[in-house]
Amino acid sequence: MAAAVAVRRRPLPRHFSRPDFVAGIRDMTPPLIGIFPFGVVCGVAAQSVGLSAVEAVGMAMIVFSGAAQIVATQLIAAQAPVAVIVLTCFVVGLRFLMYSAAMAPHLKPLPARWRHVLAFVLTDQAFAAAIRRFRTAAQPGEGASYFLGTGAVLWAAWLASNLAGYFVGNVIPAAWSLEFIVPLCFLALLVPALDDGPTRVAALAAAVAVVVLDPLPMRLSLVCAGVVGIVAGLAAGRRGGSSQRGGG
Amino acid sequence: MSGTAALWATIVAVGALNYLSRLSFIALFARLEMPPLVARALRFVPAAMLTAIVVPAVVFRAPGMLDAGWTNPKVVAALAAAAVAWRWRSVTATMAAGMVALWLAQWALRTWVI
Incomplete structure (x- = not known):
């Protein structure tokens, strides 16, 4: 009985590593300078279409996705049907399916509640x-x-920035271009990922595809370019004979 | 659409579908064995998706307005940041170098080109 209780209490400490949790917070703090202006824009948008403060914060807390919030806000203002709003936001977030698949092997050994919590915070940056x-x-x-x-x-910074945007408005001067920190952060994480020929081919193909497909609606160019890049990477890996290195 | 209840229903529905997209394959491949082709393909997700996010943010001056030349300060800044990322592999140094390069390029263009 005592053993059963102990086992039930153990899962979190067994997998939770405080130094890594703190390292995650520390590494994500500098990029917040770029994420903050984006959250402010979402807060301003929610305020401008007449959402209440509670609704605006609720949306930031529940949806936790800048692109989906902007789209939802615009469609709510246009009085679009609920089904249209929900489906459009789903299409805008199609890349999360890819992130989810890429994360799956790493989260498989963990208890289900870790998977359920971590899925909620699966954003581009995280x-x-x-x-x-x-x-x-x-x-x-x-x-x-x-x-x-x-x-x-x-998540905490997202709520704070949405709130700031809602109540204070767009106080960050546009001339500072702080939002550019977000692509710079992704660039810093991208460069070390280009560690062999096939990944470079994948990146190059995705770069060309995302520019060519830019006219597509609902940010479909993003996820389509991702698929093009993955297929190009697979083809390059097969031809170069380095596919044995794959699977990670 | 009218009323607070309908608005909350929309917010919750958007959030729920958003969460289900994020959970989808994490939950599925926790139960099922992953096909080998999918496992090989996943290696390319970071390179392909990060490129797809970064490139439009750099080469478009405004939505639909492509400018991948030297007169676009964001192109200059991204190249400088990529060089720093390649050499030092530091996220903070890359962001700092990119922002300084962006501000310098914006200033230089204002001063000499326009």
């Missing part, structure tokens, strides 16, 4: 940072704790 940490982690709990740290700090 994915890009955490997938890198998982590759060097000795145990899945280390990568998962790091992931949890990045997700927690992003």
Whole structure:
């Protein structure tokens, strides 16, 4: 009986690594300078279409995705049918399916509640940072704790920036171009990922595809370019005979 | 659409579908064995998706307005940041170098080109 209780209490400490959780928070703090202006824009948008403060914060808390919030806000203002709003936001977030698949092998050894919590904080930024940490982690709990740290700090900053935008408005001067920090952060995580020929082919193909497909609606160019890049990478890996290195 | 209840229903529905997209394959491949082709393909997700996010943010001056030349300060800044990322592998140094390069390029263009 006592053993059963002990086992039930153990899962979190067994997988939770405090140093990795703190490292996740620390690594995600500088990029917040760029994420903050984006959250402010979402807060301003929610305020301008007449959402109440509670609704605006509720949306930021529940949806936790800048692109989906902007789209939802615009469609709510246009009085679009609920089904249209929900489906459009789903299409805008199609790349999350890819992130989810890429994260799956790393989260498989963990208890289900870790998977359920970490899925909620699976954003572009947390994915890009955490997938890198998982590759060097000795145990899945280390990568998962790091992931949890990045997700927690992003979620808190997201709420704060949405609130600031709602109540204070656009106080950050546009001339500072602080939003450019977000692509710079992704660039910093992208460059080390280009560690062999096939990944470089994948990146190059995705770069060309995302520019060519830019006219597509609902940000479909993003996820389509991702698929083009993955297919190009697979083809390059097969031709170059380096596919044995894959699977990670 | 009218009323607070309908608005909350929309917010919750958007959030729920958003969460289900994020959970989808994490939950599926926790139960099922992953096909080998999918496992090989996943290696390319970070390189392909991060490129797909970064490139439009750099080469478009405004939505639909492509400018991948030297007169676009964001192109200059991204190249400088990529060089720093390649050499030092530091996220903070890359962001700092990119922002300084962006501000310098914006200033230089204002001063000499226009």
